[in-house]
Amino acid sequence: DIQLTQSPSFLSASVGDRVTITCRASQGINSYLAWYQQKPGKAPKLLIYAASTLQSGVPSRFSGSGSGTEFTLTISSLQPEDFATYSCQQLSSYPRVTFGGGTKVEIK
């Protein structure tokens, strides 16, 4: 099965910072990658799919890029409501799904 490795697993940042999270796949997955945001006690929320397509309603400060085995989620200017855990998810070998281990973004 395809494994997803996120880095870092923990990130401390300040409001206004540019934040980048990386997700690496154990083998090529084209652009079949999605990103989710999860706040404590809440269900994950879809941010980006197909590696770079912004889900409707998601602020434009979120962006995704990459293809093959390396992907990034970027928050251009971190806002107070963005402190959360971010997870990547792949589905290249449909319908087998895997998730990354998550990156927790906390206030510096």
Add this chain to the structure above:
Amino acid sequence: QLQLHESGPGLLKPSETLSLTCSVSGGSISSSSYHWGWIRQPPGKGLEWIGSIYYSGSTYYNPSLKSRVTMSVDTSKNQFSLKLSSVTAADTAMYYCARLGYEGGARFDPWGQGTLVTVSS
């Protein structure tokens, strides 16, 4: 607006069978464009895909859980269900149901609020 809601017992004893139902409102579970999935998250840990089902009844399971998982769909009630047999403490988790779209890029959206299942003697 499509909404999903999980329901089922929150406390089980080891060796029992976990049974959860996901009720879908605001849209049809019989849409040909989507599958429907179950995902779980142990306390303080990451997300784990359990399996997915199509309205026709076709199922796809995580190989690591396949021997214990059964999913089913009831289109007349707009619901789908999960059964996980022989549970242990390792199955303690928040269980989510979600719609899986795959045209244009596979993704789970929306998600239910989740239901916590605890396995304890």
